[in-house]
Amino acid sequence: MSMLGDQSVAPHSLEKEAMAAQPKPQNRPVSNIVIIVAMQTEALPVVNRIQLTQDFHSSFPQGVPWVRYHGTYKDLNINLIWAGKDPALGVDSIGTIPSALVTYAAIQTLQPDLIINVGTAGGFKAKGASIGDIFIVSDCAFHDRRIPIPDFDLYGVGSRKAFETPNLIKELNLKVAKLSTGDSFDMTQEDESLINANDATVVDMEGAAIAYVADLLKVPAIFVKAVTNTIDGEFGNKPSAEEFLQNLAAVTAELALAVEQIINFVKGKYISEL
Template identity: 60%
Template sequence: MVSPTDTSDVIVTADAMLGSKSIATIVIIIAMQKEALPLVTAFKLSKDIDSSFPDGVPWVWYHGMYKDLNINILCPRKDPVFGVDSVGTVSASLLTYASVQALKPDLIINAGTAGGFKAKGANICDCYIASGVAFHDRRNPIPAAKQYGIGLQKSFATPNLISDLNLKVGKLSTGDSLDMSEQDYVSISANDAVIKDMEAFICWERR
């Protein structure tokens, strides 16, 4: 989650944002179905048959109850033409929007694998939670549009989650390419990113 402003020095916690509202329905967006299956198994979720989503979309929806929580895991699944995972911000944005409209979640989590930079302290199999997010390939040289394109935003502080799960914390940079061009590297460095992915920013886009 992200705080309403990226310029304030005030630390906004998730608890403060939610107030007294309890979390009953959770949506977890995961780009690749293989990444999702361990959670599907752990939570004993069922694959949806009578989908609440538009006809013809390749998305897959797993859902079920875990204790008192309504857990929903959604994946873009395979592209019907090319047969590869529908990764990237376009598929993730559409899926997240449709999930919000159909399921009315109290909490949205974007989870999955990401690249990490060893020079910033990241190692294979590390688990990170993003302290902030930005784009590294949404480039626009027009002065006002440049900062919009980068979209740098702070995340809500989640100290209990970080402590309980022993998570690392670092800034995340999102882009639609798996490789990293020289210009991408410059932008990622400017974003001070520790981890790089292809979807996460869409869950932080300003409302």
């Protein structure tokens, strides 16, 4: 596990940065980006690649484990928020609840023009997903919120469009897929049925929750997902969890490169030009 070391960049108050927020993004090029990440192994390759610095004096509520990295990259103000380690168990705070809370707090405090959710995902080989593939998400939905009551059933699925980025997809030649989100790593038969109903190629544990908050607060959000494990079958006779851990380091390195390319594309552009 790599450490960032002692980087001599003076910490900035989150409130001051929020107060200094520019006008709405449609009136100027994107200048303020928040990246939301669930796992440290997903966060650090991005942090190191675009040279962000940890803020040890963050004004997030006392007691939350969330970690903020920030910096300026090619004139863009970048904040990466990692959900941190669970205070009781010391594992990454994965899942929908931490990601929704982090997204809400980051939007309220940092007033981003654009949110980028960066993370790993499982993929369906039958739908063309291979280990290491990187997808831009077109649609997000849940597959484990089963509420068999009229209208509440649709609320449970919570289907939402991600912010459309046709120019970015074309320029970087990225694959596009629908995403299904649930709070379990395994897949029951009911989950599988609903994932299929969502027409999902990739599956994660955060995306649809982030999409919900971003939609609620009207902040454009894009989702960048890299495939670490296959869902429909085993790879090299390894169960999906083992496959995930085996591929995690290599895939997150490629994911960080893709994030850098996306940020380079965003620089100088209006939201409508993405």
